[in-house]
Amino acid sequence: MMKIHLKIWRQKNSQSKGGFKEYTLDDVHQEMSFLEMLDMLNIKLVKKAERPVEFDHDCREGICGQCGVMINGIAHGPLKNTTTCQLHMRSFNDGDTIYVEPFKASAFPLVRDLKINRSSLDNIISSGGYVSVDTGQAPEANTIPIANEIAEAAFDSAACIGCGACVASCKNSSAALFTSAKITQLELLPQGQKETRKRVVAMVNQMEEEGFGHCTNTEACEVECPEDISVLNIARMNYEYNKSKILRNK
Amino acid sequence: MLYVKNALTRKNLMALTGLFLSFFLIIHLFGNLQLLLPEEEAKLQYNWYSHLLAGNIVVKVIAIVLYICILLHTIDAIYLSLKSKKANGPRYAIDKRGRASKWYSRNMMFLGSIIFLFLIIHFKDFWYHFKFGQLPVDKNGNKDLYTLVIAAFDQLWYVILYVIAIIALGYHLLHGVFSAHRTLGLYHPLYSKIVKFLGMAYAIIMTMGYIAIPIFIYLNR
Ligand code: HEM
Ligand code: FES
Numbered sequence: 498m499m500k501i502h503l504k505i506w507r508q509k510n511s512q513s514k515g516g517f518k519e520y521t522l523d524d525v526h527q528e529m530s531f532l533e534m535l536d537m538l539n540i541k542l543v544k545k546a547e548r549p550v551e552f553d554h555d556c557r558e559g560i561c562g563q564c565g566v567m568i569n570g571i572a573h574g575p576l577k578n579t580t581t582c583q584l585h586m587r588s589f590n591d592g593d594t595i596y597v598e599p600f601k602a603s604a605f606p607l608v609r610d611l612k613i614n615r616s617s618l619d620n621i622i623s624s625g626g627y628v629s630v631d632t633g634q635a636p637e638a639n640t641i642p643i644a645n646e647i648a649e650a651a652f653d654s655a656a657c658i659g660c661g662a663c664v665a666s667c668k669n670s671s672a673a674l675f676t677s678a679k680i681t682q683l684e685l686l687p688q689g690q691k692e693t694r695k696r697v698v699a700m701v702n703q704m705e706e707e708g709f710g711h712c713t714n715t716e717a718c719e720v721e722c723p724e725d726i727s728v729l730n731i732a733r734m735n736y737e738y739n740k741s742k743i744l745r746n747k
Numbered sequence: 748m749l750y751v752k753n754a755l756t757r758k759n760l761m762a763l764t765g766l767f768l769s770f771f772l773i774i775h776l777f778g779n780l781q782l783l784l785p786e787e788e789a790k791l792q793y794n795w796y797s798h799l800l801a802g803n804i805v806v807k808v809i810a811i812v813l814y815i816c817i818l819l820h821t822i823d824a825i826y827l828s829l830k831s832k833k834a835n836g837p838r839y840a841i842d843k844r845g846r847a848s849k850w851y852s853r854n855m856m857f858l859g860s861i862i863f864l865f866l867i868i869h870f871k872d873f874w875y876h877f878k879f880g881q882l883p884v885d886k887n888g889n890k891d892l893y894t895l896v897i898a899a900f901d902q903l904w905y906v907i908l909y910v911i912a913i914i915a916l917g918y919h920l921l922h923g924v925f926s927a928h929r930t931l932g933l934y935h936p937l938y939s940k941i942v943k944f945l946g947m948a949y950a951i952i953m954t955m956g957y958i959a960i961p962i963f964i965y966l967n968r
């Protein structure tokens with residue numbers, strides 16, 4: 498059993514003024530995940546007829562990307578390459594004070610407490626993160642031969658779960674890592690070639706429109722990314738963008 | 748290009764101007780190393796060299812490109828910093844994000860501002876005097892920039908000012924040269940590592956070289 502002091506950001510909506518509220522939990526287990534610890538807090542709050550702390554979550558197994566919060570000033574907490582839901586209380590000590598804040602960026606408006614609206618990331622994907630294929634029967638898997646390294650590299654980029662930790666960790670709130678991963682996963686595969694020039698321009702423009710910042714190449718995003726997405730994706734995006742601008746054909 | 752809002756394009760401009768400035772730094776260093784020759788020889792050679800540069804039309808064109816680069820680079824730095832400010836939401840109460848990156852990569856604007864202030868002093872004290880001021884001439888009839896430079900570095904505070912500014916420049920280059928290649932789209936894992944290493948070597952050599960000149964002159968008097 499551990500005693501944990503929590504300082505959690507509480508804010509009714511994007512208009513109201515927020516602030517930290519203190520809670521103390523006496524019976525936290527080491528085996529609990531961070532979100533289970535918050536669940537425990539919420540049960541207590543509900544029993545006291547207080548408004549529970551709202552936070553995003555879905556799969557709780559590190560694959561949906563819903564659960565990002567700032568824990569002691571680091572996206573998804575102290576462990577590397579881990580989502581908040583996969584962080585366990587054994588990473589903390591008895592008597593610790595833990596600050597929990599929502600991800601903050603102009604493109605991530607706050608909904609309530611720790612919950613933010615990440616539609617801006619979805620908008621980037623819908624602006625160009627697709628391939629044109631004929632629908633119908635699933636095609637034979639080997640119709641389009643793809644070298645194993647290429648498939649693996651595309652999969653490395655596709656591992657991005659869109660949690661927004663890269664934006665939260667960036668001093669400029671840039672979505673370059675996210676956007677570039679979504680571009681590269683398609684750029685690497687033959688299926689993605691059809692829209693290649695249109696895609697990168699459309700997605701970069703959308704990224705700008707959503708109000709994300711620029712990339713200074715500090716590489717903080719890669720370090721804090723739960724999926725360890727490489728910053729070389731960003732270089733690839735820059736390359737593809739410059740190429741399509743220089744070789745522009747209508 | 749000045750009106751382009753797109754950050755990728757703005758950063759391309761930043762990278763190209765930055766790399767041009769970095770290239771200039773090499774030539775500038777070689778020119779100035781002549782200051783370290785024995786006094787009589789250095790004086791005549793350095794003044795001759797300065798006169799040669801001032802009279803050459805190619806050098807004049809390059810100089811104009813250089814001024815434009817400094818200007819564009821600075822304008823972009825301000826533009827992108829403002830954009831970054833706008834993109835950031837409210838501050839985090841507890842912010843430990845610094846663990847994931849190098850301090851100098853996060854403070855390019857701060858380092859750049861030191862460089863900019865230094866450039867103003869540097870231009871005023873040497874460039875302006877040489878171009879528009881009244882300087883005595885040496886025995887070959889060239890303006891005696893050498894004596895002006897030596898006199899300046901005879902003052903300890905001036906040497907310290909230089910050393911601080913050059914260290915800021917060194918850190919700016921340490922991140923900048925590598926970052927510029929990323930910005931321009933070098934995504935090959937191996938070449939990327941090589942460029943990072945070469946950028947580091949370059950930054951260290953430039954820093955050492957530029958620091959050596961004022962210190963050497965100060966100690967030799
Ligand atoms: C001799 C002078 C200078 C050299 C050689 C130089 C070089 C560079 C290089 C190569 C870059 C990398 C560009 C990129 O990331 O794509 C850079 C970035 C930068 N420079 Fe300079 N620079 C100089 C002066 C200045 C000055 C005077 C300022 C500001 C007043 C400045 C502010 C910046 C900033 C803010 C960045 C980072 C941009 C970002 O956020 O990505 N620099 N510089
Ligand atoms: S809840 Fe799905 S990744 Fe954490």
